[in-house]
Amino acid sequence: MNWQLVPQFAITGLLAGGPIALTALGLVLIFKSSYIFNFAQGQLLLMGALLTWWFAVEHGLPLWMAILLALFLSALLGLAIERLALRPMTGQPLLSIILMTLALSQVLQGLALLLFGATQRNFPQMFSAANPYRITTPFVYNDRPIVVILKQNLTWSFVVAVLGVLVIGAFFRFTKTGLAMRGTSEDHELAQSIGLSIHRIFGLSWALAGVVATVGGILLATSSGLDLSLSVVVLAAFPAVLLGGLESIPGTIVGGLLIGLSQGLVSASKVSIVRNAAEIMPYIVLLIVLVFRPEGLFGQKRIERI
Numbered sequence: 001m002n003w004q005l006v007p008q009f010a011i012t013g014l015l016a017g018g019p020i021a022l023t024a025l026g027l028v029l030i031f032k033s034s035y036i037f038n039f040a041q042g043q044l045l046l047m048g049a050l051l052t053w054w055f056a057v058e059h060g061l062p063l064w065m066a067i068l069l070a071l072f073l074s075a076l077l078g079l080a081i082e083r084l085a086l087r088p089m090t091g092q093p094l095l096s097i098i099l100m101t102l103a104l105s106q107v108l109q110g111l112a113l114l115l116f117g118a119t120q121r122n123f124p125q126m127f128s129a130a131n132p133y134r135i136t137t138p139f140v141y142n143d144r145p146i147v148v149i150l151k152q153n154l155t156w157s158f159v160v161a162v163l164g165v166l167v168i169g170a171f172f173r174f175t176k177t178g179l180a181m182r183g184t185s186e187d188h189e190l191a192q193s194i195g196l197s198i199h200r201i202f203g204l205s206w207a208l209a210g211v212v213a214t215v216g217g218i219l220l221a222t223s224s225g226l227d228l229s230l231s232v233v234v235l236a237a238f239p240a241v242l243l244g245g246l247e248s249i250p251g252t253i254v255g256g257l258l259i260g261l262s263q264g265l266v267s268a269s270k271v272s273i274v275r276n277a278a279e280i281m282p283y284i285v286l287l288i289v290l291v292f293r294p295e296g297l298f299g300q301k302r303i304e305r306i
Contacts (some may be wrong), residue, residue, distance in 0.1 A: 020236050028249055
């Protein structure tokens with residue numbers, strides 16, 4: 001372990017966990033309302049970022065307007081997916097519906113390639129790259145305090161991501177629509193019996209997932225650029241959501257931060273010389289946690305009485 005670099009990589013990893021948590025939130029949104037694990041979330045993220053780039057760069061719109069238009073179209077895309085692909089499968093086995101989301105991921109990936117091509121793009125700059133934040137830590141190396149340097153885009157991406165998770169969490173807990181979505185996930189037939197429109201709730205959950213994915217895609221594209229590989233970030237979000245608990249919104253924050261921290265610490269260690277060590281580490285952390293808590297850190301333990 002290179003101890004001089006540990007504070008830098010640890011804090012950088014924690015900040016990188018913010019967008020991962022936001023991506024995981026999109027998975028939780030679908031699962032909490034419909035009990036479906038959405039394998040197309042990474043492609044929704046990619047399409048949202050590409051639409052923002054297209055409006056801002058190709059059409060010269062102000063970035064704020066490009067973001068609003070991309071959010072609107074992403075919500076419509078989520079609604080269209082629910083209406084055209086998933087609603088006809090109501091009543092079908094759960095595995096068939098999950099496989100449908102896997103097929104949708106490939107369709108959206110191919111659509112992104114067809115419409116936008118596979119070239120690397122520079123995303124419009126949202127934060128200054130010239131003046132990074134500097135934090136003096138209490139740690140000392142060679143009689144000098146260790147200073148952590150943080151890029152503005154990484155810092156503010158973390159802030160926006162955590163605020164987004166908190167807002168969605170408050171929506172589920174304190175609004176009638178959010179409570180209806182939570183109730184629908186527990187028992188679809190019971191929800192219908194008390195007058196809830198489960199199709200409307202499913203459509204709303206997919207629209208919200210599209211909006212959340214777009215915000216996550218924009219935050220990630222500001223840091224790493226924009227190409228078709230952006231959808232791969234969902235591979236880190238899968239262990240994050242399972243780690244925190246499939247039904248827990250606060251768990252997405254904890255899971256995302258733990259995944260980001262583990263990747264940062266691996267990058268600061270000698271293990272980082274192993275190819276793809278940082279990409280493997282989230283799954284190692286996930287396996288260790290699930291051995292002791294199969295439902296995740298904040299997941300619900302369901303007990304069936306016979």
